[in-house]
Amino acid sequence: MTTRNDLRFKLLTLMLVVCASTPAFAAQWADGNQPVVNVADYYPLQEKNSWTYQEREFRADGRIFYRLRTQTVKGEARLDGQIRAKKLVDDTGAYYLVSVDQQHLVIYGHNAGYGDVTYNPPFTFLNVTYEPGKVYRVPHAPSKGKPVFSEATYYGFESVEVPAGAFKDCLKVTFRFERPSGTTHSITSFLAKGVGVVKEIHEIYSPIANQTLRVERELLHGTVDGKKIGGDAAQTVKIAEYFPFHQGDKWTYDWEFRLPNGTVKRFERTRRFEGTKFFDAGAAFKLVDDTGEEYQYYMLDRRTGLRIVSSHERGMRAQGVEFNYDPPMLLGRDDLVLGREYKYSQDLGKYFVHFTTILDGFQPVTTPMGRFEKCLRVCVNWETGTNSVRSTYYMARGVGIVAYDYENFNKRTRQLAIASHGELKEALISGHRVTLAKEAADLWDRMVAELRAAEEDPEARRIFKEASLNRYVWDKDLGFRGFEADFTISIDGGEPLQGHMRCDPNLKITVDLPDPKARVLAHTEWSQFVTHRQPRKPFDDWYGPDKAKFKLGKKRPEGQEIYVEGDAMGSSYIVADKMIKYLSRNIGRFDFTIHNKKSFLVEDGRYIATEYGVTYYKKGTKQVVGKDEFVDEYVKKGPYWVPKGRLHLSTMPGQPARVEMKITRLEYLK
Structure with a gap:
């Protein structure tokens, strides 16, 4: 039986719990007196200030994707001829147009590589005059696209710990914007005085997939007004x-x-x-x-x-x-x-x-x-x-x-x-x-x-880069969805075996064949197809001046010789008509040469090699160890050229002499 004293005790306990869980800053507003906060102190946007974060992207399949992201203040833009906004540029070249004063942190727009997009009115990311805990909802008209809504909530102060250190009394704010499609993006940010954003939590909800993508960003180190944040010791290594x-x-x-x-x-x-x-x-x-x-x-x-x-x-x-x-x-x-x-x-x-x-x-x-x-x-x-x-x-x-x-x-x-x-x-x-x-x-x-001291011929770099970028790949901007295909594979003249494969949007390949040997061979052939067509990484990721130097060789009837110093495989090339005709490399105790015998041009002028041979030699000699010959077929399906078949002939020890693969059906994933 519950007595009146029991009820009083429970009520008192509940009040203590509520009071204990109330943020410390709330008392500062209790009598209507707002604490003095200069937002500019919490996000110093002086030129060349930079912050390096580690991002963790929690994907729907349970995997966590990690990456580094660096933001740097680089220049400014004038809006309407009057407003000055700082450019906060990340390592991909994308940037936000941001301004900060004593009371506000405002985002005027962004540029993700397709031109500036501004908002009217701009996003008020943080306003310390807002009532703490209250949601402020505002409609916005972007310069491109449909109207959106934003919601900003200021919570006051909270301490956080990240790899760069422990930061007390950070400003905490949640900013959320909503598109007409129902997609929402919520960002909870923690800003440390004299440092800037030290932690962010992004939650992106898709009503179509009915899933929420979560991304956590934590400060590793930075430089603010010439002062190092997070100490001199790097938190990561190359x-x-x-x-x-x-x-x-x-x-x-x-x-x-x-x-x-x-x-x-x-x-x-x-x-x-x-x-x-x-x-x-x-x-x-x-x-x-x-x-x-x-x-x-x-x-x-x-x-x-x-x-x-x-x-x-x-x-x-x-x-x-x-x-x-x-x-x-x-x-x-x-x-x-x-x-x-x-x-x-x-x-x-x-x-x-x-x-x-x-x-x-x-x-x-x-x-x-x-x-x-x-x-x-x-x-x-x-x-x-x-x-x-x-x-x-x-x-x-x-x-x-x-x-x-x-x-x-x-x-x-x-x-x-x-x-x-x-x-x-x-x-x-x-x-x-x-x-x-x-x-x-x-x-x-x-x-x-x-x-660094090796000499380079700019003309050699130009010729090679032009040929490298002229190879046909499955462009990301066309929305590659992956595909599945039915195919047959015949090994050394044997009966064709029926198989099925799937290439996910992330280019992961799975092959279904009852015969284990045939399954391994088919997976290798499909992997070559996909690797040659996968969207290319930026040229300088592979061949930047700090990674490779290019030199011109002889002018041969087949084309221009080009030598690469610093390449992981000691490569040399012969280039003609913006195509790589020959490629020579070393693989330890062996050398090999690839000869591109036949190619065809797609609509935009890029090329796909369809007949090419690989000859293997003992290192430093012309003694042939074996050969591989490939004849590939492609067909245009929707926005992409996709494989239709392959004949692979080989004299390499331990390999089948003849592998023939034919694609009987190929459909893009939904």
Whole structure:
């Protein structure tokens, strides 16, 4: 039975809870006196101020996409001949037109690469005269497009902690705008005094998909009025500097295995980059050991980072097992914050494998080469239904993996299943032989300086860039949706096998064929088609002046020779008629040349190669190892040219002599 005293006690408790949960700033408005806040102090927009953030995009499929985003104040614009708005420019070139005064933060418009779009009236993102917690709704007429509504809510002060540090008493505001379609975009921002925006949470709702996309943005570091925010130490690293990626590079290790019975087996192991293979995301480099029986496929990309796509292992550790990682095993990416866990999973049908990647800081490492200072420690751990695995890579700048630890435990018995350890004893990096750690201390800087000092012919760069951009790709701006197709594949004259494939909008390929061998071959052929047509990355991402230098060679009957210095595969080209006619490269112990024999031009003048051959030679000789010949067919379907068929002839050891694939039906995804 509840007494009156019980009710009084519960009411008092409720009042205490409510009071305790009321924001601290609310008391400052209780008597009608508003605290003095100068918004300009909370968003300093002086020229060259910049902020670097890490974004986490939480996707509907459960994956988290990470990227860095930098915003810099660069110049200003005059609106209506009077209003001055600062340009807040991000690393893609897009910008917002922003102004700030003592009471307001106002957004006048933006430019995402298609011209300025302004709003009448402008968006009032923050107004400290607003009643705290109250929603202020305003209609706006954009200079392009349909009217929108905005809602702004000012909450007062809240403290937050981000990688750049802990920031007390940040201004907190939520800004939301709504389109006629029902799509809404809500932004909750935290602005620290003397710093600017230190954290944002974006929530974008699509009524068509009935899904909300969430993006969190946290400050890593910045520069405000010449002062560094977040300290001098970088919160991220450029992973390419810690993992050289050149065909022919090799590393020799002292390696050991520890077995459950205590037995230790030691041997020398050499691993080198030698060859490539096409996967869903493009071409991967093959890192193979000196027996040729154990190898891994690595991919290194500015956006997606350093990843292992597949590995094939024999002997003591795996007894001839091939592992395919989907998504690929992540070893590092430029936007990974040091010390933070990044989790992802692979669905193997019967069970999931759960991965965790951590860039775990820096430490010195001693190997037979000596002491490597400040090695990046990368921990990749994963769990299966029965085993727990810990894998640690120690990477030296400019050298790569100088030490490695692997431990595999049985989860039920907690007993060690197997362990391995490797220490680097010598390396060959981009032609530099390194036998002592002290020789490697400045290797990366020396290689960068060598490339910087290398001479370049601007005409060679122009010719190559023109030909590179003239290759036909599936342009993003046409709204590539992906496709599915039915096809037949015939191997060495055998009966045609019926198959089905799907290419998602993100270019992930799945192939359905009952025969495992045919399925692997079909996946490889489809991956080549998709890789050659995938939307290109910006030219300078691959061939910027800090990555490659171009030189003119001889003028041949087939076209103009062009040599590339700094390229990961030691490439040279012959270019004619804005097309690459010949491509020569090195893949470790082998060289190869691609000859584009036939092409056709699409409507806008770009070209698609339809008949080309690849000849492989022993390195530095003209001794032919084998050949591949391709004859491709394409057909125009809707906005895109898509594959219709392929004939692949090969004399390479271990490969089918003839693979013929015909596409019988292809439809774009809805």
